[in-house]
Amino acid sequence: MQIAIARGTVVSSQKLPSMTGVKLLLVQFVDEQGQPIPRYEVAADRVGAGLDEWVLISRRAIAPHPEGSEHRPIDAMVIGIIDTVSVDNGLLYSKKEEYRYR
Amino acid sequence: MQIAIARGTVVSSQKLPSMTGVKLLLVQFVDEQGQPIPRYEVAADRVGAGLDEWVLISRRAIAPHPEGSEHRPIDAMVIGIIDTVSVDNGLLYSKKEEYRYR
Amino acid sequence: MQIAIARGTVVSSQKLPSMTGVKLLLVQFVDEQGQPIPRYEVAADRVGAGLDEWVLISRRAIAPHPEGSEHRPIDAMVIGIIDTVSVDNGLLYSKKEEYRYR
Amino acid sequence: MQIAIARGTVVSSQKLPSMTGVKLLLVQFVDEQGQPIPRYEVAADRVGAGLDEWVLISRRAIAPHPEGSEHRPIDAMVIGIIDTVSVDNGLLYSKKEEYRYR
Amino acid sequence: MQIAIARGTVVSSQKLPSMTGVKLLLVQFVDEQGQPIPRYEVAADRVGAGLDEWVLISRRAIAPHPEGSEHRPIDAMVIGIIDTVSVDNGLLYSKKEEYRYR
Numbered sequence: 001m002q003i004a005i006a007r008g009t010v011v012s013s014q015k016l017p018s019m020t021g022v023k024l025l026l027v028q029f030v031d032e033q034g035q036p037i038p039r040y041e042v043a044a045d046r047v048g049a050g051l052d053e054w055v056l057i058s059r060r061a062i063a064p065h066p067e068g069s070e071h072r073p074i075d076a077m078v079i080g081i082i083d084t085v086s087v088d089n090g091l092l093y094s095k096k097e098e099y100r101y102r
Numbered sequence: 103m104q105i106a107i108a109r110g111t112v113v114s115s116q117k118l119p120s121m122t123g124v125k126l127l128l129v130q131f132v133d134e135q136g137q138p139i140p141r142y143e144v145a146a147d148r149v150g151a152g153l154d155e156w157v158l159i160s161r162r163a164i165a166p167h168p169e170g171s172e173h174r175p176i177d178a179m180v181i182g183i184i185d186t187v188s189v190d191n192g193l194l195y196s197k198k199e200e201y202r203y204r
Numbered sequence: 205m206q207i208a209i210a211r212g213t214v215v216s217s218q219k220l221p222s223m224t225g226v227k228l229l230l231v232q233f234v235d236e237q238g239q240p241i242p243r244y245e246v247a248a249d250r251v252g253a254g255l256d257e258w259v260l261i262s263r264r265a266i267a268p269h270p271e272g273s274e275h276r277p278i279d280a281m282v283i284g285i286i287d288t289v290s291v292d293n294g295l296l297y298s299k300k301e302e303y304r305y306r
Numbered sequence: 307m308q309i310a311i312a313r314g315t316v317v318s319s320q321k322l323p324s325m326t327g328v329k330l331l332l333v334q335f336v337d338e339q340g341q342p343i344p345r346y347e348v349a350a351d352r353v354g355a356g357l358d359e360w361v362l363i364s365r366r367a368i369a370p371h372p373e374g375s376e377h378r379p380i381d382a383m384v385i386g387i388i389d390t391v392s393v394d395n396g397l398l399y400s401k402k403e404e405y406r407y408r
Numbered sequence: 409m410q411i412a413i414a415r416g417t418v419v420s421s422q423k424l425p426s427m428t429g430v431k432l433l434l435v436q437f438v439d440e441q442g443q444p445i446p447r448y449e450v451a452a453d454r455v456g457a458g459l460d461e462w463v464l465i466s467r468r469a470i471a472p473h474p475e476g477s478e479h480r481p482i483d484a485m486v487i488g489i490i491d492t493v494s495v496d497n498g499l500l501y502s503k504k505e506e507y508r509y510r
Contacts, residue, residue, distance in 0.1 A: 211440070211495050211496060212493065212494045212495035212496060212497075212500070213492075213493075213494050214411070214464065214490060214492070214493050214494075215490070215491045215492045215493075215494075216464055216488030216489060216490050216491055217489075217491055218455055218456070218488065218489040218491075219455060219464070219487060219488030219489070220454065220455060220485075220487050220488065223487055223488055228409070228464075230440070230493065230494075230495060232440055242439060242440060243440070244439075244440040245409065245410070246409040246410065246411060246464060247409070255496070255497070277466040277485050277487050278409070278466065279409060279466045279467055280409060
């Protein structure tokens with residue numbers, strides 16, 4: 001998985017029927033030091049992430065099929081809102097403190 | 103998923119039988135600021151995208167199998183025509199307005 | 205899918221049994237302007253592509269299993285021989301004319 | 307698979323239900339000479355890796371489903387703690403010796 | 409698939425049970441001219457490749473499940489030992505001759 005920041009939303013009304021009801025977030029990836037890098041993904045969100053929150057992105061994921069056997073062509077999902085990222089026993093990010101330590 | 107602009111078409115008559123009837127679009131990716139970058143994909147289109155429209159591309163997607171159990175070797179699909187892309191509460195792209203805000 | 209040019213062949217006699225009878229082509233990718241780039245793939249070919257022909261390559265593809273449930277560890281296939289590539293209403297490539305327009 | 311060094315942990319409490327109980331490690335990849343490179347992955351860990359240990363990372367992996375048919379959207383896993391890496395008949399890394407030879 | 413040179417081995421004793429008995433090779437990729445590039449993969453080997461041999465690597469491959477329904481989190485496999493690579497009707501590599509033509 002990769003760490004990203006929720007930056008925006010993408011809206012599409014003319015789409016595959018299986019994509020109906022899927023909320024799409026534009027997320028920007030961060031590097032291993034917590035800095036945003038010029039790479040993004042449009043990810044399906046089912047955890048309710050808000051703008052500027054750090055999220056965990058799974059790509060190449062097979063999306064769960066809540067309606068049985070339907071296949072959704074989703075290749076990136078927000079699978080969690082990040083509370084903390086710790087590196088070398090130091091905090092790189094903490095949602096509670098609302099700031100980064102670097 | 104990634105955001106791309108429909109730029110052209112690819113035609114192949116000598117192909118795997120499972121590819122029959124698949125419309126192929128050449129799409130060029132844009133970066134997180136909406137600028138075209140030198141990377142493209144040939145994507146199967148089932149939503150009827152037109153040239154210059156912004157589309158949502160799913161890669162690594164397993165294509166739906168409308169004719170039952172047939173496996174199609176499709177690794178990129180147009181899964182939606184984009185109406186709007188919003189970043190940091192500003193519009194990056196709007197199909198209706200037919201222009202980009204940056 | 206990506207566009208590539210058939211450049212050569214790869215022969216392997218000591219291989220996994222499931223790879224028996226699979227013809228392997230070395231294909232070189234082209235960029236969105238039709239120029240060869242320094243990236244290649246060894247792709248399974250079942251459409252009979254010839255050297256110098258432009259082909260459509262699917263990666264991450266699950267190969268069809270002609271002999272029932274056998275799994276073949278193929279991650280790239282030639283899925284079609286390209287007739288034409290059109291970009292911005294101009295021809296980028298035409299097999300019939302045997303030349304590129306750029 | 308790729309070789310990486312366990313650098314930290316990622317905690318997420320608001321997440322997809324299927325991610326409950328999954329320990330997440332932040333691992334940094336090394337190059338073919340054993341040097342850390344600026345690329346990381348957040349990987350599920352079920353082998354109990356400790357900080358600074360070299361681990362083997364599988365991406366694009368379909369995670370085992372210990373609770374039956376549940377699908378977990380995990381795209382990177384720690385599949386082993388590395389004892390030794392040998393290149394050209396020399397040791398690049400040995401966990402026991404706790405140092406690298408280059 | 410990609411072409412690589414077998415460079416070394418990776419040993420892991422503390423690993424997922426499904427990885428037991430899997431031989432792991434460190435392979436270094438070559439470019440389309442047969443030159444080694446600074447990218448490697450740790451690949452499962454079931455064809456018995458030796459050091460310095462050119463091998464064919466499949467990534468994103470679903471590994472065969474010799475023991476029934478067991479899922480192995482393997483994302484790269486040696487699927488064949490290469491005899492010859494021919495490009496533009498010239499030999500780029502021949503195992504028998506034990507040299508490269510470029």
